Structure formats: C-alpha cells, structure tokens
Amino acid sequence: MxxxxxxxxxxxxxxxxxxxxxxxxxxxxxxxxxxxxxxxxxxxxxxxxxxxxxxxxxxxxxxxxxxxxxxxxxxxxxxAPERGGNPEQDAWSSALLTTVDTHLVRRYLLRIAGPRPEPFRTPEEQQRALAAVDATLGVLDRQLGDQRFLCGAEFSLPDALLVPMLDYLEPLPELRWSASWPRLAAYLDRLRARPSGQAILVATDFKLR
Missing domain, CATH: 3.40.30.10 (Glutaredoxin)
Incomplete structure (x- = not known):
C-alpha cells in the first residue's frame, strides 16, 4: 500500500x-x-x-x-538514505517547527488573520502578534541573505517547512511584508515556481480574507 x-x-x-x-x-x-x-x-x-x-x-x-x-x-x-544529517538544517527545522510556527501560524494566521479568527482577541494582542511576525520575518531574511534557499544553495527540509507559512501570509493586506522583505518575497516566488511548489502550493479550501 x-x-x-x-x-x-x-x-x-x-x-x-x-x-x-x-x-x-x-x-x-x-x-x-x-x-x-x-x-x-x-x-x-x-x-x-x-x-x-x-x-x-x-x-x-x-x-x-x-x-x-x-x-x-x-x-x-x-x-534518500545517502543524504546524511546536517546540523544547520536540523537547527532551522527545529526552530521553524517551534518558534517560527508559533509566531507566524498559531498566534497570527490562526488567531488573528485566518478564516476563523479568535473572536475574543484584543487590539493589544493583535499588535503584539503583528510585531512578532515582523521580528520573525526579519530573522528569516537575515538567515536567507543572498542565498537561493534558507540553508544554502540547495532545497532542504527548512524550505519545505517555511514556504507554506509564507504562502499563506503573503496575500494578507495588513502585513504587506513582501515590500518590506523583498528577498523573502523573491524566495517565495522561486519556491512557488518549482514543480513541487506548483503541485502543492495550490488553491485549497483554506480561504483567507
């Protein structure tokens, strides 16, 4: 099977x-x-x-x-058993699944901006969430730098973890992060253009406002 x-x-x-x-x-x-x-x-x-x-x-x-x-x-x-572990990729994979996911997805996309936002959120919580998103994107931009992918010249697990988050955040009008972080925006475009991105990063029933 x-x-x-x-x-x-x-x-x-x-x-x-x-x-x-x-x-x-x-x-x-x-x-x-x-x-x-x-x-x-x-x-x-x-x-x-x-x-x-x-x-x-x-x-x-x-x-x-x-x-x-x-x-x-x-x-x-x-x-791909021939591809051994990579400490940098492992560290970023862990950070993306914990800190980055918390700031971008759990506390902002799902609680503030998603299809079913938390009805009892306060303006202060919204501002804190926006600030955390901005700070997190800044860290990601510094890590990416002028590299083609997050951890170097080749696609790796950290890219697979990050790009779905950016893909959902990119159209949100209140963020407009692609203008503030053009390297991340270009990175997202590159990954969307890959065959894997064209197959997976497609319209779903997860509707953003």
Missing part, C-alpha cells in the same frame, strides 16, 4: 511534508480517509494514530508515524 499522509491538504504542516516528499520523488496523497475510510477529527480512531489528536500522521504499511519532523526523517531514510 502506498504511503498516505493523514491530515487536510490545507494544513501548513501537511503541505510541508508533501513538499519534502515530492522533492524526494514521492507524490504523497493526503486526506482524512485512509483506505477510503473517513476518520472523524479527535475520534478514537484519530487518537489511535496521534495521541494528541493532531496532524500530520504518516501511514506507511504497518507503521504509524506522527509529528512532522519524525515523518520527514522517516521519508529521508526511505527515499
């Missing part, structure tokens, strides 16, 4: 895993119905796949692998 990624196609982390897999040569299907059997969110069946009822989860034969980094490392062992 072909590996299957449990999780909705619009999820930033699901998109990241699929980008990473496609760059390794695997077109990884995703959804909430492995084997054609729908699994309800946070149901017993979902919790059997991920103990905290989250996504993504990779179903690969008899293996059930949860958490994005573990899934991507499993795919690396299967698809």
């Amino acid at each position: 072909k590996p299957y990624l449990f999780g909705p196609a619009f999820s930033t982390l699901v998109r990241s895993v699929r980008l990473h897999a496609l760059e390794r040569g695997l077109d990884l299907p995703c959804g909430l119905a492995p084997g054609g059997q729908a699994i309800a969110w946070r149901s017993e069946a979902h919790l059997a796949l991920h103990p905290f009822g989250q996504v993504p989860v990779l179903l690969d034969g008899e293996q059930r692998i949860f958490e994005t980094l573990a899934i991507c490392r499993h795919l690396d062992r299967q698809l």
Whole structure:
C-alpha cells in the first residue's frame, strides 16, 4: 500500500511534508480517509494514530508515524538514505517547527488573520502578534541573505517547512511584508515556481480574507 499522509491538504504542516516528499520523488496523497475510510477529527480512531489528536500522521504499511519532523526523517531514510544529517538544517527545522510556527501560524494566521479568527482577541494582542511576525520575518531574511534557499544553495527540509507559512501570509493586506522583505518575497516566488511548489502550493479550501 502506498504511503498516505493523514491530515487536510490545507494544513501548513501537511503541505510541508508533501513538499519534502515530492522533492524526494514521492507524490504523497493526503486526506482524512485512509483506505477510503473517513476518520472523524479527535475520534478514537484519530487518537489511535496521534495521541494528541493532531496532524500530520504518516501511514506507511504497518507503521504509524506522527509529528512532522519524525515523518520527514522517516521519508529521508526511505527515499534518500545517502543524504546524511546536517546540523544547520536540523537547527532551522527545529526552530521553524517551534518558534517560527508559533509566531507566524498559531498566534497570527490562526488567531488573528485566518478564516476563523479568535473572536475574543484584543487590539493589544493583535499588535503584539503583528510585531512578532515582523521580528520573525526579519530573522528569516537575515538567515536567507543572498542565498537561493534558507540553508544554502540547495532545497532542504527548512524550505519545505517555511514556504507554506509564507504562502499563506503573503496575500494578507495588513502585513504587506513582501515590500518590506523583498528577498523573502523573491524566495517565495522561486519556491512557488518549482514543480513541487506548483503541485502543492495550490488553491485549497483554506480561504483567507
């Protein structure tokens, strides 16, 4: 049975895993119905796949692998075993899945600007979230510098983790970050133009205002 990624196609982390897999040569299907059997969110069946009822989860034969980094490392062992670990890439992968995801996705995109923003947020919280986004983009811009990709001359896991976040943030009118950070904007354009980006970074049912 072909590996299957449990999780909705619009999820930033699901998109990241699929980008990473496609760059390794695997077109990884995703959804909430492995084997054609729908699994309800946070149901017993979902919790059997991920103990905290989250996504993504990779179903690969008899293996059930949860958490994005573990899934991507499993795919690396299967698809590109000749590529050993890289400390810089590992460090940035960790930072992107924790600090960057928190600032860009959890506290801004989902809570402030997404399709179902938190109704009880305050103007002060919104300003703090915007400031954190701006500071985080500044750090990312400095890391990117004049490189083609976040950690050098070649696409790597940090790129797969970052580009879905930027892809969702870019059209938001209140940010207008592409004008402030032209190197990041050009980077996003490059990754959108790659075959993997054209396949994964497409319109979804995750509608931004």
